[in-house]
Every structure is written in C-alpha cells, then in structure tokens.
Amino acid sequence: MALDGRCPHGVCLPGSRVQNAVGRRYNQDHPNIQAIGFSGSLRGASMGCPEWPLHGQVGHMSSLRVLAVSLCSLMWACINVPEITVVPDPPDAGDVRPVVTLTLSRTATHADVDVRVSVTELVPESVELFVDGVSVAVLLPPEYSLRWSTQSLSEGPHAFSARVSLGDRVYTSGLRTLVVDRTMPRVVSQLPRTGAQDVSVHAPIQAVFSEALDPTSLSAESVRLLVNQAEVAAELRLSADGTLLTLAPVEQLPVDADVSVSLSSSVADMAGNPLDVVAFTWQWTVPRHLLYGGPLSASSPEGPNVSIFSAALDEDGRPIVAFVDGVAPSNYGVHIMRWSGTTWERLGDVLGGGEEELVIKACSLWTTPTGEIFVSWNSEMGDGNPSIHVHHWNEGRWSPLGAPVRPLESDAKIVSFGFAVNPRQERLLVVLERAPGASPSLYVVRWNEGRWEALSGASELLHPGAIYSGFNWVLDSMGRLVFVWASQTEEWGAATTHARRWSGAHWETRYAAGGGAAAVPVVSTLDAADRLVVGSVAQSAGAGRRPYITRLGGVSGVEVLSANVEGMYPGETDARVEVFDFDPDGMLVSLVSEPEVAGGPVNHYVRRWDETSWVTVGAPVLPRPGTKPVGTARFFMTGTERWVLVRIEESDGTPNQRHLNVYRPNN
Structure with missing residues (x-):
C-alpha cells in the first residue's frame, strides 16, 4: 500500500x-x-x-x-457516473376541435335562402340551425343543407348560426347576418327630370334608387335608352353603394330628339324585389339650341315687357345682359344680369328709374379683358331733356362715372351713343345728336380726372334732308373709334355707306363711300386688317330681299362678298344680316334672320364666309312655342361652332308680354 x-x-x-x-x-x-x-x-x-x-x-x-x-x-473508487436523462411523457393533446362553417346563399332576401353547414375533423351526430338564438331546423346528412323560408321573419337583419353535436360535445359556427327585405325598390330622382324641354346633349343621365340594386339584374334588356323611340347603345354604370345608375350613350345624342329611358321589372334590389315601374316615366327633349336659364324680365305684376337690351361677354366668355323693363317708379329701369354658369345672377340694383315721367331710350354694355363692366343708358324726362349716364361695376355695386352727359346743343336730342374703353384705357363716349331742322352731328367725350370733357365740337354729317340709319361704332386695330352709318335720299332708295375715324383730335373720313344696289338698313364691322365689312339688303328677283355684303379697304377698294346671298327658305321671304362677328380663326361670320314663310316670325341662322362662299353653321334658332322674335338680335362667336344669341321674344296674342332669351347651340 x-x-x-x-x-x-x-x-x-x-x-x-x-x-x-x-x-x-x-x-x-x-x-x-x-x-x-x-x-x-x-x-x-x-x-x-x-x-x-x-x-x-x-x-x-x-x-x-x-x-x-x-x-x-x-x-x-473514483468512478465516472453518467448523468441521468429524464424523458418526459408527451403532453396530452386533448380533443381535436372541429371547424363548423355556416354558409348562406345570399346576404339579403325577400323569400327563401339556401343554408349549408360544413364540419371538419369529425362526423357530427346532429346539426341544428339557429335564427336569432332559436333552433328552427335540423340539417340532415350528408349535405347538411336546406332551403329555408323567411316568411316567419320580420323585415330587417337576423342572426344565423349552426350548432353541431357529437356525444356530450357541442360546437358552434360563427354568426351570419341575413337581411329580410320585402319592399320593392323605386326611383327617387332622375336627371334629366322627366318632361324637361331644354336638355344638353352632354347632360348626365342618372337615376337614384331608394335602395341598392343587384348589379346582375342590370342589362341591355332591363335598361334601355331610346331616341325617338329607337333604341341606342349605352353603357350602364352602377355606383359603389348600388343606388345611383348612370347611362352613358356610346355616341353623342342627336339634337331635335325626344329621349326616354325604359326600366323593366326585372331590375331588382339585393333581396330580389323587382323594381316598382307601375307609374314610372322618364322622357325629355334635346333641342337644337339651349336657353341659358329661363326667360328674363323684371317680373313686374303687370307682366314682362322687355323693350330695349344690350349684351356682352365677360372675361370668361359668359354672357351679361342689360335690359329695360318694369313699372315706374318701383322697378322700372335698367336691369343687369350675369350668367354664373348655372343660373342668372342679378348685378346690383335697378338703375336709371325712379320717376314716372322718365323714359329710357337705349342702353349699352361694355366689358374689358380685365373683367371691368360698364353700363350706360340714354334717358329723357317728361320735358324732353335727354342725358347719358355711365356706371361702373366696382366692389359689388354700381358707381356712377361722373355726372350725366348732356347734348352740346340745348335743344338737341340724342340719336345714338356708344361707350368704349380703348387699349390705352381711355374711357370714351361717342355721341350722335340732332337739333331740330339740322343735320345729325357727331362728337367724342372723354373721361378725364373725374369728369367728362368734349374733345372737340360737333361734326355735322352730310345731307341734312337724307334718311340715316345703321349707326354703328367700333374700335379699329389701333384702338381708334370708327363711326359708320348709311344714308339714302328717298325711302327704299339706294344706300350710301359712310365711315369716319376719330384721330384723337378730329373726325377724318375713312373708306370710299359705297352705294349701288344695296338699301338700308345696314350693319357693319371691321376685320383684323381694318377692312370695313358692310351688310345691307337687296332685291332678288322672285325671291324676296336678300343680304348684300361688301368689304371696303382692300386692294380692290370695294369687294362684293357674294351679292344676293341665298336665303335658307324658298319663296318670297326676306333675309337680312343682323350682326357680324369673327370666329376664333378670324373668319367672318354673319347672323341672318329670315322667316320660313313670307310674313311669318323670323328664324336666326349663322353663316361663315370661307373666302369663296357663305357656309351655314349649325341649325336655325326657331322661336319658342307660343312666341315670336321681335327687334334686332345680339350675337357673339365663342368658338368655331359655338356662339351666344340674345333676342326679345313676344308672346302670341299678347304683344306687351316680352321676355329676353339667351341661346347657345346644343353641341
């Protein structure tokens, strides 16, 4: 050891x-x-x-x-004793829990619903259907399904569930909601409204329903768009909530057409209830031309009697009108309204009235590219004393531009006048006055330092004994005033055209006097090259009177733009030019008035000069039912095929019932 x-x-x-x-x-x-x-x-x-x-x-x-x-x-002894590894028994997994799924064939119904239950991991001994917590049916194997009637349920949402049993074990499904709805859907509103007469070809075609529709019930057979009773193709669009249906025509609707929508009872809501179409109607008219808003007047108790008007376009191309109407002294005077895009809005108070013996003889609108609006009018008191008033639209109200302007001669009458703002921002009045026994005289008045001042003495026109008409004034390309008129020595004699331009200090004669076959009345304008365009009337053998249009100031001096322009209607009808304007391409355009039959009410139509002939643009503007146009119209081109036409229309049988109507093409 x-x-x-x-x-x-x-x-x-x-x-x-x-x-x-x-x-x-x-x-x-x-x-x-x-x-x-x-x-x-x-x-x-x-x-x-x-x-x-x-x-x-x-x-x-x-x-x-x-x-x-x-x-x-x-x-x-020192022995290496291995560690003891304890292996635990596997845990008890318990019972496998099955998945119970309840399926309904629809989420809403007015009658029956298909019910199906599926179970995973086991074969149940029984499957029960519960509605609102109450057992209502047993589903038999192997499909565990049935078609269940909801007649015992009230309208509204109900909770569905399934319970599966195996021995003493019970399993349930999640809740499913079924809405019971037995109320028929109906149309709540429509655009355009049924019976509408002035509907744009671009107007939306929409219907709002009282509840959501089933998209599968909408088809070309259940929803039809008809034009003059002939079916046209349209795309159907249903909103996300199912209550707004839009019909989008595949092609633009034609004008002068009756349009309607037909809905059948096969259109249904989400519960399967058919659409209530017993008393449903939906039809409207698409005219050739649209009326801006409704007829305009002062709405006086004695009835509308628009006698004088003027029109202009604002900086956005929307029409503004000034017209004389009303009963003195309450609402008689100049009324000014502007189109907002959806309706007519009154600009300020009535102007110029207030006295019983006052009479307004004429009114005029002027707008600038910067959005300024001016209105002027000529009025006479009972004693015959005339004056010209100018107001400026400023900060939401009309402000007078100085004191009224009176004739230079104390006993003279104002024959015609015009207001303009030239490119130098000068505010000018051109006045034509005439004293008894004298020739008409012309002068210019300028707004300067808070008052009106005459720039020169009156310039007399020719031939004191002549007949004058067609007074018109325009600005040339340099912003200078040009005054145009016509004269004739005898009634229905040949007309002579005159033009004078304001040089800044005096009137100077412009253009060679034009005459010959034409007669008064005349209309005139200046083109971009400062050529004077004059339209009058001439006799056409066997076809009534026809427009006679000339252009002065070119290389050839006087150029005839197709003498005796053909009218639109056959027979002894008189056609004449009322207004000249230019389209966005600078092409000359004329507004012509002509009755369909001799002596009947006139229609207005538009023609464009293509440098070789006159081409008709669009369709004639017919009188509204029960009315006829009176007086001279106003006209503005707003696009190649678009324009604004303003005219007075008189009610048949009641000549003193007159409204002002503003039209545009329905395109």
Missing part, C-alpha cells in the same frame, strides 16, 4: 483528500444511496483501508483481504 494516500488498486483511501471530496459530491448528487459501513475493529484506519481481525487461517485471511479490497473499491 502506498503511503501517498492512494490504494495501489485505484481505491480511494478513507480519510484522504480525494476520498473526502468525492464522497461529499457523490452524496450530494445521490442522496438516496447510503454509505456501506463495516463492523469490527479496523486496523490501520489512518491508512484508509479496513482490516479484519486475524482469527482465521492465513488463506482465509487472504480471501477476506481480497473481498475487503473489492468492497472498498466498490464503495469508494
């Missing part, structure tokens, strides 16, 4: 450092294992090995020694 505390057999000696440490750790790690003890006296305990008493034979002693050493090795 070694003396270093180690047994030669690798056994830890009792009391050694190794034995003590190993023992402590082993006992700590394995508390259930008790140390094995030996009885009897031991010798050499300090050496760490027990010895038995020597009572037996030496052989026995050797065997015992071997045994003791073996036991000691068994109990105290």
